[in-house]
Amino acid sequence: MTLENRIALVTGGARGLGLSIALAYARAGAQTIICDINEENLNAAREEITAAGKHECVARICDVSSSAQVADLFACIKARFGRLDVLVNNAGIGPIGPEDDARRNRHWDYMTTPMPRQALGFTSSMSDEQWHRYWGVNVHGVFYCTREALRIMEPRRSGKIINIASIAGMSTISAHSPHYSATKGAVITFTRTVAAEVAGGNIYVNAIAPGGIQTPDFEKYFVRSSEEQKNRLMQLIPLGRFGKMEEYASLAVYLASDNHYLVGQVISPNGGAV
Template structure:
């Protein structure tokens, strides 16, 4: 598995999985393109990548805009001439206060003997919230994949790794039906495109992680206290979430040499077996 000198695009490099993936590729000698909507996140990720001696092109891009994605790829071609690996990581995640409340309500419901009822999540989701999630999590994956294939198909070489979630495979994130729907769509899109382009020696797969031990989620764990954490771990046999480095290792593998086409790899500590 040699990624030395390969041109790799990682979208969504804010603190967490995206930044960890960019660093993992930098450590094995890849040339990085990173993008995010946050200038601060871009700056921090670029510094981390360059600290490993890797060449890095950092560009602001809102992947929910097809025009911005086209402009991003024009810059990639201008700088590197091609692209070998695309990691579609950029996504909206349920991390607002209302999402925290819904998440805690779900964990209480599944770990407490009480009468069954509706949890009332879907009826409270606005049109704007629904469309925002689809814009980034699904349309963004499509826009970036479409542009990447324009480069990968002529060269008959490429790897695409889509970051899905166990939310698209199970009820573990039932507190966020809009998020679940988008990640399920990413999985279906992965399988379809993988079948389409495999004959051109392009490998498309997805990673569907379980909980990610990001600073934001660790803060949530502190907030809910010991009882809340114990409720949460009832659904995870390993009793902890995966580190960003552990997940980035899986992404690195999917970007290398293998025989996987259209597969969904789900490192999740046993939460979904």
């Protein structure tokens, strides 16, 4: 499968799933652009992606929660390349801190151990700041980038947009993080709505809603977790393992190609969890 002569932007492309997708695009022949907020990670990713493909990777600092920074990024892309063929809205924040670990472990213990039913208190203890921070990146960022991409794609009547949602937006498996789940549910609905709006302009909008991904952040969680906690998590996944980043990246390559008839779809590789 080839992405030769495609111009592709992957937001949050300096690490984790975003980097894996950018590498897969470079290997498929695309001119790859990445943005992120960490300059050190960005520089290392640029070198790795350049080495993997035929083109020099373009890397820029951009906080997608800032409308102005996003507009500047896309203006630079248009000035340099004249077009954008693929946008992957991958940039986001997730529940990966110590407090998130505590909520996650409590929830998964509750789901896998016989015990009296009770309210778990996750939503009632959440602060305004926590709620708004997730929406700023995970939802507003997707909107800002999609809006700018469509301003380039619509006149050309061509484009692919792939939004990275989550199993959390379509199930209760992440009830320990209602702020994260709500934002990913919003991304799913936004995907379907925009897809129906722009399909007539030959622009394909779809979403990938990952289940467990074996990212560096989750590897750190596993290191911090006991063997029993890890086993409880795997009890929730019929396949018994997390997905590899390469397995998700190959799907992103497929959705960026011309080899499908998918519009407004939410594809969820999750090992059978949903």
